[in-house]
Amino acid sequence: MFSRSALLVPNHGQQQVRGMATLKAIAMRLKSVKNIQKITQSMKMVSAAKYARAERELKVARPYGAGTSAFYDKAEVKGEEEKPNQLIVACSSDRGLCGAIHSSICKHIKAGLAQDASKTAVICIGDKSRAQLARVFSQNIIAQVGEVGRKPATFEDAARIATFILNSGYDFGQGKIIYNKFKTVVSYDTLELPFFTPSAISAAEKINVYDSLDADVIQSYMEYSLTSLLFFTLKEGACSEQSSRMTAMDSASKNAGEMIEKLTLTYNRTRQAVITGELIEIISGAAAV
Amino acid sequence: MFARTAHTLARQVARAGTRAYSDAPMAFTFASQSQVFYKEANVRQVDVPSFSGSFGILPSHVPSLAVLKPGVLTVFEEAGTSKKYFVSSGIVTINQDSSVQVLAEEAAAVEELDLASARDILSKAQSAASTAATEEAKAEALITVEVAEELVKAAESG
Numbered sequence: 001m002f003s004r005s006a007l008l009v010p011n012h013g014q015q016q017v018r019g020m021a022t023l024k025a026i027a028m029r030l031k032s033v034k035n036i037q038k039i040t041q042s043m044k045m046v047s048a049a050k051y052a053r054a055e056r057e058l059k060v061a062r063p064y065g066a067g068t069s070a071f072y073d074k075a076e077v078k079g080e081e082e083k084p085n086q087l088i089v090a091c092s093s094d095r096g097l098c099g100a101i102h103s104s105i106c107k108h109i110k111a112g113l114a115q116d117a118s119k120t121a122v123i124c125i126g127d128k129s130r131a132q133l134a135r136v137f138s139q140n141i142i143a144q145v146g147e148v149g150r151k152p153a154t155f156e157d158a159a160r161i162a163t164f165i166l167n168s169g170y171d172f173g174q175g176k177i178i179y180n181k182f183k184t185v186v187s188y189d190t191l192e193l194p195f196f197t198p199s200a201i202s203a204a205e206k207i208n209v210y211d212s213l214d215a216d217v218i219q220s221y222m223e224y225s226l227t228s229l230l231f232f233t234l235k236e237g238a239c240s241e242q243s244s245r246m247t248a249m250d251s252a253s254k255n256a257g258e259m260i261e262k263l264t265l266t267y268n269r270t271r272q273a274v275i276t277g278e279l280i281e282i283i284s285g286a287a288a289v
Numbered sequence: 290m291f292a293r294t295a296h297t298l299a300r301q302v303a304r305a306g307t308r309a310y311s312d313a314p315m316a317f318t319f320a321s322q323s324q325v326f327y328k329e330a331n332v333r334q335v336d337v338p339s340f341s342g343s344f345g346i347l348p349s350h351v352p353s354l355a356v357l358k359p360g361v362l363t364v365f366e367e368a369g370t371s372k373k374y375f376v377s378s379g380i381v382t383i384n385q386d387s388s389v390q391v392l393a394e395e396a397a398a399v400e401e402l403d404l405a406s407a408r409d410i411l412s413k414a415q416s417a418a419s420t421a422a423t424e425e426a427k428a429e430a431l432i433t434v435e436v437a438e439e440l441v442k443a444a445e446s447g
Contacts, residue, residue, distance in 0.1 A: 067390035155322040
């Protein structure tokens with residue numbers, strides 16, 4: 001594109017000569033790229049602020065999530081073998097422009113569903129994952145949670161989602177939450193976190209070690225631990241998303257900056273060429289007199 | 290049910306706080322959704338209010354799960370000091386390796402509770418309970434009343 005404008009044909013600037021971008025076109029493009037750079041820079045600032053807050057909240061939520069999954073590990077709870085149905089919860093959000101956050105979750109789910117998609121149901125938290133999965137697995141998606149990502153998640157939100165999952169009517173033997181675990185500002189991992197039904201917990205290997213349990217306690221425990229796992233994954237997802245958006249907007253601003261430099265050089269060259277052309281005309285016109 | 294109550298009564302440890310049946314460390318984690326109070330800390334004893342009765346947890350307590358009731362949770366630290374926290378609801382996990390996790394939905398140190406606001410919440414909840422229209426609303430209001438009553442008790446003692 002830039003090499004084409006090097007083909008200089010002197011004209012008055014009004015006619016579009018094939019192979020050369022007019023001065024006005026370059027100026028318009030330059031202005032729009034400058035605006036885009038301003039927007040991406042401000043988005044980066046906003047994400048940086050939101051990331052700082054999300055990281056602070058994540059520090060608190062991490063022991064919360066670790067404490068919940070510690071029990072499942074120590075009691076060696078496994079999914080119910082008699083019920084092959086599986087419930088997958090995709091923990092993403094509604095907003096884009098954050099790099100590969102949503103697509104990495106969807107890739108993970110697609111890989112899991114590649115062999116057998118009949119016994120799995122998917123609940124999508126956030127519009128982006130639903131949009132990507134609906135193209136291929138629309139019959140597996142049984143529910144979707146909206147309005148995620150605008151404000152930081154609270155425990156009440158997680159509780160509402162947990163109630164929704166448990167009342168969805170899907171009879172699953174085991175479930176897992178796919179989420180992005182925050183590692184550093186520039187990297188995150190897409191991991192899964194399992195959750196179980198009360199009967200799976202009662203049938204666990206080491207459950208007899210635990211004293212004085214009855215069905216009520218197990219039911220309440222399972223509901224609360226599902227909520228805390230969801231809370232934990234929502235916080236991790238939010239932190240990964242904000243840091244990813246920060247880096248994405250940062251590279252976008254840098255790319256826009258490079259484009260502005262190149263365009264400015266082209267603009268100056270084109271401007272000089274037009275002036276030179278006009279000078280030549282004037283001189284040749286004067287010489288003819 | 291009575292057998293269970295008797296069982297838990299037998300488990301209640303005296304509040305002397307100086308006895309230690311075991312010197313093994315208890316990795317105690319106590320967190321609410323907005324704050325981490327203890328993270329794998331080594332404490333002497335924890336008294337928790339639960340639906341299956343209030344009981345104290347010492348190191349090497351038998352593994353168990355319990356659901357928190359609104360009330361005061363007391364932590365007896367290594368140094369001998371004790372700290373009280375009001376918890377609204379949550380779960381308690383005691384694992385075989387003596388690690389204890391208390392995850393509360395909301396928790397606050399008893400010193401931070403304001404008695405006047407607690408009484409205010411209680412009266413509002415009681416009026417909501419009496420004027421509730423549906424069963425569900427009435428149940429929610431009664432839960433608020435229960436939490437508010439415990440809140441007032443905790444604020445009075447703190």
